Amino acid sequence: MTPGKAFLSTDEIRPLAERSDLMGFWLVTHCWATIALAVALFAIWPNPLTFVFAVLVIGSRQLGLAILMHEAAHNALFKSRRLNDVVGEWFCGRPILAELMAYRHYHLTHHRFTQTDKDPDLALSSKFPTTRASLKRKFIRDLTGQTGYKQLAAQIMMSIRLAGDGEAVEAASGDFAQAFKARDLFKSLPVFIGIIVLIGAIGDWWWGLAFWLLPYLTWFQFVLRVRNIAEHGATEASENPLQNTRTTMAGPIARLFVAPYWVNYHLEHHLVMHVPCWRLKRMHELLTEKGVTEQMRIAPSYRQALVEAGWKTAEP
Incomplete structure (x- = not known):
């Protein structure tokens, strides 16, 4: 059963869950256009400030590509399964060394067993x-x-x-292995390298390294961790859908650098996982009108979510 049906009627969920090919193409185009504009900004005004700004924005849009791949994994980015698979794989996943098909299976298991012993992400949130x-x-x-x-x-x-399985990968990759990483890197690596070469061809030779590899290795990893902590870190280890997941409110700065494409409405996503990301805010508003948000785990900011995860806790 969809958890959200306990709080929203079928007639309320149906319009929320309606998908749009036009909106799907717009989101993917917006993500790549933002990356291009960040590089263009540095090209027009090359200085340390615009360099750092470009790296941060591109890193956040790499997270944006992961979010849009996540949408495709739920078949929520486009109306057809075919479009979700092709665009989600090649325009969202492969550019960040991710793999849609492997991620879809893993992630749906996470939804089914959220914050229980069978949740494959429990090792992260626990x-x-x-x-x-x-x-x-x-x-x-x-x-x-x-x-x-x-x-x-x-x-x-x-x-x-x-390394042949998830446990070995996690052990090899440190304390924050990511579920969506491509199982066969050499299918995604040409796409990743191709973007580096293309950016370098547009500007100086080092631009691709600076504006794709560097954000990928730094800011993308940081915001990925912050997002994961905010979603399930220090939440209730139970099957209560209003407490085992967190929604984090985000202003324009947070949306630009940390939480693109409504990813902050994570509790709403868990209530009805096939609602497209761009309708999650409306879903939050409906839940607010019904008084449900008073029972939900909601952080007023990402800073507060990190505080709940231990940011103000000293070593014992």
Whole structure:
């Protein structure tokens, strides 16, 4: 049973769940256009400030591609399964070394068994709350590229069959293995490298490394961790759909750098997982009108979500 049916009627869910090919193409186009504009900004005004801005925006849009692939995994990005599979795989997943088909199976299992012993993501969320020092160490590893490097090394190991299952990959890649990583890296690597070469051909030779590889290894890993912590870190380990997942409110700055494409409405997504991301805000409004949000786990900001996960907790 869809958990959201306990709070919303079928007549209320039906229009929310309606998909749009036009909106799907717009979201994918918007994501890639934002990346292009970030590079263009540096090209027009090359200085340290625009360089850092471009890296942060591109890293957040790499997360945006992961979010849109997630939409395709739920067949919510487009009306047809075929479009979801093709666009989700080649225009969203492969550019960030992700694999739609493997992710879809894993992720639907997560939805079915959220925050229970059978949840494949439980190993990630069960580590929270933790201490400020632990979070700080994780964030430093992300922002200095250590996490990204380990993730990439783990994918290479898996692709040459030195690591053959999820547990081995997680052990090899550190404490935050990502479920959507491509199982066969060498199918995605040409796409990833092709983007680096294309950006370098447009500008100087190093642009591709600076504006695709660097964001991927740093800011993308950081916001990926923040997103994961906000969604299920320090939530209730139960089958209560209003408490085992968190929605985090996000202003324009957070949406630009941390939470693109309504990813912050995660509790709503778990209530009715086939509702397209661009309708989750409306779903939140309906739940608010019904008084359901008073029972939901909602953080007023990503900072507060991190506080709940242990940001203000000192070492014992």
